[in-house]
Amino acid sequence: QNEGLIFEKSSPGKKAYRLSELDVPAVDASTLLGKSVRKEYGALPELSEIEIVRHFTRLSTWNYAIDLGMFPLGSCTMKYNGRVNEAVARFEGIAEAHPYQPESLSQGALGIMHDLSQYLIEITGMDAITLQPAAGAHGEFTGILMIRAYHESKGNARKKILIPDSAHGTNPATAAVVGYQVQNLKSNAEGMVDLAELEKLVDEDTAALMLTNPSTIGVFESEIHKIADILHAKGALLYMDGANMNALVGKTRPGDFGADVMHLNLHKTFSTPHGGGGPGSGPVACKAILEPFLPTPIVVRKADKSLGFDYDRPLSVGRVRMFYGNFGMFVRALAYTLANGPDGLRLTTEDAVLNANYIRAKLEGYFDLPFKTPSMHEVVFSDKLQAKNGVKTGDMGKRLIDYGFHAYTVSFPMIVSGAMMIEPTESESREELDLLIDALQQIAREAAENPELVKTAPHTTRIRRLNETAAARNPVLRWKAPPSSISLTPDSAAKEW
């Protein structure tokens, strides 16, 4: 089935809505609004309900999704999204709670925030937390703001943030947004932090190191405590990017091994659905020294034992978002935590790491493994062996689509040329992993024997490779009515569609 744009399916006079009867006198908008009244409505479509249901149902069938199969996307942690979480998020008292309703009538919502906060503090080994940031990068922003406020409280905001060359792009972007210079920290031969290099770079101008652990090549920084010591010795702090927390929950705690502040991605580790790109949620947990700088408000237990918001925090970095953050995601993350319990959380981590190592064991030899250090929850190969035949990581990723999988991560981390970054997560069965392994082994064979087949993949999708260059060169970012569509003749409608 093909399906045009919703605007191309619209005809004047079709309706999918009917309002309740108006129970107050009607008003004349022009009288009330004067020249502020609206006159033009542009391309907003007019359709009936069944046409809308079909439109979005048909569109949905062009998507790949976790419910259909595996996303071996390194660093993205695409795992199962429990459906009970969606159900509880829709309970009336939760979905219809207004952020400004009296605290006495918000004890349930405050309870959700309070309880989730406690569990996340326990899981990270930190002392305090804010749930306000709307996503991971927003959490980074908040954390670095807190670091800046901390240093300012000591009289000097300092100037620079150290960031390993293996880091996510959000790390340097965040440091810049908060007004810090970014200093690059080269990885050592194992793809990890080079302690000697770090020692050299850390000085009195260093505000913090932003470190992802396990690193973006899926390796635990074994000398993490030494890294923390080097930073702390110079008064600098350790910011931990929690994107890879799926490898650690229940097995070790960043607060214990020296991190001062970190964010969590609830849409990764805590299984809130990605939804085609969001919403996310990026709580920031910190040590006690940073607590005074948390954004306002924070949830507190008041003298009368009820919960409330505390806005009176003079050292706070201020607000990073209106209201309290992506509350709906807190609900889902809390439901996930309850469904798991301590044993489930630990087993989840163990299975995630087991899966990655299983893939590594089965694919070594088929693909180049640039770093031999033990893998945690993901493994990074490179296309070195296949590139000889002109087959790049991106080609093999596209070819994987033909085998019924999403591509792995193809252009990250940057320290590996031609990276093939695979994170299975705990949600994949052994049977599914074996299918992925079979597919990648087969692709390795194809790259050797029939490189053209791989270079022109995917072959089985509704649409073939798209011209991204043309899209960027001549951006078409919205639909515009073609001149002809104004006067459709009776017969032309079907053909248009």
Next chain:
Amino acid sequence: QNEGLIFEKSSPGKKAYRLSELDVPAVDASTLLGKSVRKEYGALPELSEIEIVRHFTRLSTWNYAIDLGMFPLGSCTMKYNGRVNEAVARFEGIAEAHPYQPESLSQGALGIMHDLSQYLIEITGMDAITLQPAAGAHGEFTGILMIRAYHESKGNARKKILIPDSAHGTNPATAAVVGYQVQNLKSNAEGMVDLAELEKLVDEDTAALMLTNPSTIGVFESEIHKIADILHAKGALLYMDGANMNALVGKTRPGDFGADVMHLNLHKTFSTPHGGGGPGSGPVACKAILEPFLPTPIVVRKADKSLGFDYDRPLSVGRVRMFYGNFGMFVRALAYTLANGPDGLRLTTEDAVLNANYIRAKLEGYFDLPFKTPSMHEVVFSDKLQAKNGVKTGDMGKRLIDYGFHAYTVSFPMIVSGAMMIEPTESESREELDLLIDALQQIAREAAENPELVKTAPHTTRIRRLNETAAARNPVLRWKAPPSSISLTPDSAAKEW
């Protein structure tokens, strides 16, 4: 994606459930049940939640559905199923009402039954109704039982039921189940009831005529009142099969034109979803003379104005189903009726008839039209023109699948050889109809120019034509574990899958 049977994906020790903690002392089943305790569990599968979600999500993608496109299935009335109906059916007080909870705590459920009953009585022009039958055929059974009880109350149950040769198979099957002989009534050249023939056949042994109106060729029996008169003159009754009520609602009422008893298909006319074959609901409406014979219980308004069930009905035919029928379907049918109102119901009928006539106008000439009588909500062509090239109605139905539609009805009504029975319903837009018309015109061309293409259709489906003969000759009606699956080696699991 392929997807094996759920049993083939099972492994011992996987779980998708976790019960609440038991808050009473555990018991020993063997002690309590003795030799009645269960020992064997057969093939019930063991999987995790994500595997189950994927299994049924993947399976669903192999189905065609109203949400994806049109079902031009004659007589089946595949129309849009409003989603608000699904929402209200899940309200706690509705979904969790126990059929035996006290009447004082069931006024909402009784209200739904009462109000829907009133509206259906108004729509059909009848005097009384039962909602108890679980589907259309079950409604027929109930209606014929009532006819029998009526005749018995007059001292003679009579012997036979007249049924036109154009009728649905359920009509004769029903008459037989109620202990009547079936006498076939041949249609006249217009595909309608032959009044002379009828006059000849109706006698003191005739209990009733079962008549579908509009007939199964989509034609209104213009002389319906004469048919009723002929029957009534001999003390026989007119049973109307309401399968085609979608052509009449708001435009005419069976009670007004002489029907004594009829069933409605809530899953057709009142848009409760077909769900791959059910559940349905087949209320039976009747004239006052038949009211004493309705199944027990019926909903009544009691002296204190509250609603209740009346079980004390000595002339009743008895129960046809436990409890009160497919209550969940009443909820949806009532929601549909409220969403439409009198104007919406009438416009719905008008659009349904408009759509059928539009298709007829556009396809006449391409296909043989065996009956030229004016069409109501459906139109019946035949494959006469194409059969010359060996292309049968079934082939063209399969070929229509390649064009993104469900097949039309291919083997019914039996009075038309090679019938192509098309009912678009009101839910199809003009744009969608034009696509169907284009497709059928194209298929007519293909049948002339490239019959093999049509005879081997469908070509675009996941699976090709299935061997139905083999299925019937050697029935395999359940999965059985292959001997090998008992001792899967570690490596074989993936291949099995």
Next chain:
Amino acid sequence: MRYLPKSPADRTAMLAEIGAASIDDLFATIPAEYQLKRDLDVPRQHGEQEVIEAFKAYSAQNATGYASFLGAGAYRHYRPVIIDSLSQRGEFLTSYTPYQPEIAQGTLQALFEFQTMICDLTGMEIANASMYDGSTGAAEAVMMAVRVTGRNGAVIARTVHPEYREVLRTYAQHQGIPLTEVDYIGESGRVDLAKLDAAITEDTACVLIQSPNFFGTIEDVAAVAEIAHAKGALLIVSIAEAVSLGIVAPPVEADIVSLEAQSFGVPVGFGGPYCGVIACKEKFLRQMPGRLCGETTDTEGRRGFVLTLSTREQHIRREKATSNICTNQSLVALMVTIFLTVYGKIGLRELAEQNLAKAHYAANTIGANGKLLFNSAPRFNEFVLETKDTTEAANAGLLKEKIIGGFPLGHHYPELGANASLWCATELTTRVQIDAAAAALKA
């Protein structure tokens, strides 16, 4: 109307293409005197929110927030969330009966899985793709036994659900199938085997029992089977509480099993839609009513599924069909299939064990305030209690505590008097609720 995908211009243009002057032209074949010239007297068109509000009002007039001890053929069990997440997908919800198998493999494969699970659970060799419910399924099973045996009569235990028996009477009466009811034994609540033996004649096609029966008692199926088979009658076992199959041995000695699968993930929903299903020995296949899904291959040899053996059905055989059933309960069967997949063989047993434990605790705790009947046979999750007060008085007292007590038995079983009621406890019944009911009965 928001469900109608036509603009006024579409309607005008289409009429022009047809060559009709107005829409009424298309209804001209309806004699003028029968054309409805007024609006139907139904409520005005409601907006979506108004529909929601209307049903919120209906819903609010039903019991919510009550603890309930009702079972008696409709059982409250926890419904895993994914049942609705998956069965509400448009591809399942809005698909048709799978007569075009090439574009209905989703429904067909699920039905094949359903049939397999039902076979395994009931201990039968084949199962159909669903019947309306347990009551009509039991009636159809009796008619099937008549066809199979060529005999004409059925012996029914009085411990079969009273409404099932009513339905059976309605079905049997005009086919001239005589029904004989057999009483139960006072100590056990089980069917009286001696009387049963006496009731079976050479013209008895089948014996119908229910297990667990209407009193919650598990019948001695093997003993009943022996008696029935000795006289050449078939044994039909009806099961109303499907979760019992998680811990109670399946009636493998039966010839036909009629199961009401509502307990497997289907809302009690004021009595429907539910999911009946008939399972039996393979040799009765040709007399089985209802749809059957079978495995086959496509033209390229790939496994696929089709509706099969439809020569038994009404659309082919008309008045000679095995039943007049057409529409069944397919979507509900899908819910059942998902439920059984979620629990699986281990979970179903655990679930049944919890029911057993809850009912055992409830029987002891609540039973302490009255007299438990039928103690000499095992039971699953229901028990019969004789309260000190009449059931009416006892239940009225319980309602004040927001507790719905047991189902009164006096109407259907007058010999039990006015004080007997049938109580049910499932995994959803909490100890707090049980203790509260006991306390209220004591007071």
Next chain:
Amino acid sequence: MRYLPKSPADRTAMLAEIGAASIDDLFATIPAEYQLKRDLDVPRQHGEQEVIEAFKAYSAQNATGYASFLGAGAYRHYRPVIIDSLSQRGEFLTSYTPYQPEIAQGTLQALFEFQTMICDLTGMEIANASMYDGSTGAAEAVMMAVRVTGRNGAVIARTVHPEYREVLRTYAQHQGIPLTEVDYIGESGRVDLAKLDAAITEDTACVLIQSPNFFGTIEDVAAVAEIAHAKGALLIVSIAEAVSLGIVAPPVEADIVSLEAQSFGVPVGFGGPYCGVIACKEKFLRQMPGRLCGETTDTEGRRGFVLTLSTREQHIRREKATSNICTNQSLVALMVTIFLTVYGKIGLRELAEQNLAKAHYAANTIGANGKLLFNSAPRFNEFVLETKDTTEAANAGLLKEKIIGGFPLGHHYPELGANASLWCATELTTRVQIDAAAAALKA
């Protein structure tokens, strides 16, 4: 754990394949002293029903059954049912950011439709694929204006939502962007144009206003634009109540519009997730933050959609990116798109008219028991009321009648005193509720 698809045997076999003796071998790179050897102190594993019960308990501790007159940045509107029926489909809910467009055309086409609708509604030429929310969107818009103009400072109306202004301060402070706030006029509640003019300097990158503003008053956007543009500053208009766009003229004079689209089918949900979006003139494209979906063709010439111009974004440009935003609010944008498709151009106007009528009636009725402020300018669905009692006392009285009154303004606008509150009426507010609130205030 029921989400984990492994049997114990799977785990054993996989460890063997890896060559690990135990799972702990795989965690050996974590120094022993940091390995957690105990259970996390979180609640024990909950069954699904226990999760449900836990959240029913949380839910019950929040307000339900109250009439509410709260708006102030979070608006209660009816959500058509199909928003959830469709957006909850696994293909949308559980898909990833559409970096692999060949298998993400569903999400991409919906985003392209979203961008188009946002352009049409706001009167802008381009729109992005969403921002976190209206508050961060406004802050990002200011930073965007700084990049576009090369100037460094922003002038902000005090009638912009107080929390938006707080967020902006947080964003601006460490980038050294000075912010100047401009007061409003007492009669109209509109930004004081004279003071605004005075506040704009040669280093002012932009003026930020909200319309309808925090008092519900519609700003004179054209007049503000003229003043800003005369001094070379850009105008950013923030819109918090998106439904106003159904009846209020779009801010076509603005250079950048930052819209909070929550009103379009997104639950108030205690403040999030919502759906911000930035729209602007095409010439600012390269400085736009966030993802953009663009049209292109595949190798066979078919139309398709891709994420485009990612060279602006952090994953390519790192510290030189237009923003650090990565994850956005894609699924919420889909809800917005479905909402706008359901209402369409006619429905959105009708909906906005109902809001206007309800608020007008509420202002007159409830306002009769106090004093309405800011009467000299038009408003949409909010109004500021000065009650006779303090807001605290008035609201306490209303709560007794199960009515949640207006949002107290005293904290953010001390000059309005302790008696001023902000009231909102939408299509969900009933006349009965309005009359009840008026009666309660009178009493």
